[in-house]
Amino acid sequence: FASETFEYTIAENIASGSYIGQVIATDDDPGNLLIYRITAGNDQKIFQINDAGNLSIDDADGLDFESQSAYTLTVQVSDGLFNDISLVLVHVKDVNDAPVITLSLFPRVPAIQGGSLHSLALNTSGTVLSFGYNQHGQLGNDTMIDNLIPAPIFGVHDFVKIDTRYYHAIALQNDGSVWTWGWNSKGQLGNGETTDQFAPMEVTGLTRVSGVSAGAHHSLALMSDGTVKSWGANTSGQL
Incomplete structure (x- = not known):
């Protein structure tokens, strides 16, 4: 990998499919095809990475600053023979949510x-x-x-x-x-x-x-x- 750690910041209201950044790895043999995988830190399947190392949002519904403000992803790259890993830190930026009025202090409202x-x-x-x-x-x-x-x-x-x-x-x-x-x-x-x-x-x-x-x-x-x-x-x- 070009770096042991990659770091990005995204807004909590980012849309599914949005590009976050590129995780870059190099190989001394330019003919080898590099395969990237997220191997840890993505239990909610929020993030995805393609064969070019481009990190993006797979499912934005799970993003919520109040629930989790940062993610640490382990990304593995392989040339078919050797593997290497790097950490990707994704910080979630708080976005003011629309106010919600609740009438829970009162009886049910029909x-x-x-x-x-x-x-x-x-x-x-x-x-x-x-x-x-x-x-x-x-x-x-x-x-x-x-x-x-x-x-x-x-x-x-x-x-x-x-x-x-x-x-x-x-x-x-x-x-x-x-x-x-x-x-x-x-x-x-x-x-x-x-x-x-x-x-x-x-x-x-x-x-x-x-x-x-x-x-x-x-x-x-x-x-x-x-x-x-x-x-x-x-x-x-x-x-």
Whole structure:
């Protein structure tokens, strides 16, 4: 080998098939064909080497800086008669992983809805959790303060369905009542006004509702008799 040790650094998000570097060996007889093999340190089959000594990624799925930040590979070269070995040190560089929000602190979550810059989650106990941007009160926490982690909305629970679009939300309680909160510039909250609502409020005049849906600037309620009631903006006939 040209060196007893070869050393390389790769990013943990490198793609399968990517070239890492060349492990170089020489032979006094130029007519001999050199065969390279990784003989140790590659139990996960992450790396591969070809007959030219080119080291590359075989399966990148096993790479994770947090699990293993470096690999020591033993590479053997043979001309068919004699063998030699060299060590290849591969350092894995940390790459910031995309953040993952977990709701494991709460009961199981059967429904999640996303608005423009916020999200809602309904857990199995009927509580609505909200997180994200809150300029128009779309988190329903009775403030204009953003939630960086999921937190229950203000005051009410026992919900069975939720929906949110843009900056307002609508939710259905198990008694068939409907509650809304957030942006209200077009009357999409159904309270007869156009001011934003920072905490959930019940939409009066609706009973025995079986489904709800939020549009960008309007809302819909499916009644138990199959009829639909609508309110809010109607610039494109959405009502």
